[in-house]
Amino acid sequence: MLIGVPKEIKNHEYRVGMVPASVRELVQNGHNVIVETNAGIGIGFSDQDYITAGASIEETAATIFAKAEMIVKVKEPQAVERAMLREGQILFTYLHLAPDLPQTKDLIDSKAICIAYETVTDVKGGLPLLAPMSEVAGRMAIQAGAQCLEKSNQGSGMLLGGVPGVAPAKVVVIGGGMVGNNAAQMAVGLGADVTILDRNIDVLRSLNIQFGNTAKVIYSTTDVLEAEVLAADLVIGAVLIPGAAAPKLVTKEHIAKMKAGSAIVDVAIDQGGCFETSHATTHQDPTFIVDDVVHYCVANMPGAVARTSTFALNNATLPYIIKLANQGYKAALASDKGLLEGLNVIDGKITVESVAVAHDLPYVAAETALGL
CATH class of the missing domain: 3.40.50.720 (NAD(P)-binding Rossmann-like Domain)
Known part of the structure; x- marks a missing residue:
């Protein structure tokens, strides 16, 4: 799978979806990773650090979104980023959709597969990525x-x-x-x-x-x-x-x-x-x-201590990124109920009931939306 890591553009957001060590793990699993230039510069990682880990560097976010099968971010996609999402593309990041109708509508319109860190659960019912x-x-x-x-x-x-x-x-x-x-x-x-x-x-x-x-x-x-x-x-x-x-x-x-x-x-x-x-x-x-x-x-409070936050987040998200890349999103979601809980929007359908209720929009169970 081709995984894309764009640079975060939210105000004073210096975290990055994947550090070079995470990139290396994906490459060792047989995947390709493209990273936007200077994506990690705010926490001390140069483009060369990513190249050494096995990534390729792209000059613009537009190229990342156009090429990648899966986008790995930190913060919810901003309007300009949402406009670049496409049908069938995987988006793996924090979303926080319940209070954000414009983002919810844009993700519905994109028909992308949108998996939110904050609703992924573990076997104990905890929130390991939050x-x-x-x-x-x-x-x-x-x-x-x-x-x-x-x-x-x-x-x-x-x-x-x-x-x-x-x-x-x-x-x-x-x-x-x-x-x-x-x-x-x-x-x-x-x-x-x-x-x-x-x-x-x-x-x-x-x-x-x-x-x-x-x-x-x-x-x-x-x-x-x-x-x-x-x-x-x-x-x-x-x-x-x-x-x-x-x-x-x-x-x-x-x-x-x-x-x-x-x-x-x-x-x-x-x-x-x-x-x-x-x-x-x-x-x-x-x-x-x-x-x-x-x-x-x-x-985005943790963005102020971006280096500590990025490493802490990567430690938690990396196993899920690898699973999605290795198995594809359908098999990964079908085999992991906790990861399935992270699915918020797919093919224009909202799959989290609380988000649908918050915006008075139709809700479809994740299993149904995936055809399980």
Whole structure:
């Protein structure tokens, strides 16, 4: 199979779909890889590094999309990229379709085979291709939140961990999954006063064992959520419903009542965000203010630590890329139920029910769409 790796074009996105080591694995499996020139330059990989690994270099993304049987990316294809997709071409990347109607419609029109990293599952029901970026984003959320609290960024001027004689900042993490767990780890490590909210009793038990007395672990009701958010200096939105739009748990009314100079970091922004006042921002212009609350809503947070993120992502995606290349998409999807869960759009049909519901569009089961 001919696999294409275009350069990412989203604002301040330096990650790349495949590092040279991944390319070498594909070449050893008998496949050909074409990489857009300078695709890996942002994380320290030259065109020569890719050539040494066995890839060929192409000058433009248009050539990559025109030639490749499978496109491997990181972020969702931008409008100019979606226009280059073609019928029967495999697209393997993050998609986050539930909050993004224009992208959904373009992928339907392309009739490409669109497999989303974020909905691929493993035998335990986990999300193996979302997990590494969730770990990165969770840890970054505390760094970003700490900066938002600085007075120069219109925050309250609080240090997360305080100092002897001065109380630490109160950090509330909404959601105790991969993002929330990693955010809490970082906040606890910095000495903050940390509270984690979740509605899954098993998750709460696990968090309680993990954090002991270093963080408060509380079942999230409407009353609890409201009280904790209004008392917080920093709120991390870490809620995920796989494949679906994030629920708006923190309302405009909550934001209006929060302390002046407090901050929110909406890690769920890729799925539409879990704060009613959120809208996606970029690394170039990451924050905005609503009712004196600093909002950080960057939609590709791990892109800021692109080298770490790319290696972590490649470690997870490479086995699936090899499987798709070796077996072809039909056999690979038919033989791997978890990979089949990643199929979002094929031949103009939406195969994830939550995406279809979000956009009021027809849904076709993946097995049916594949003719299994």
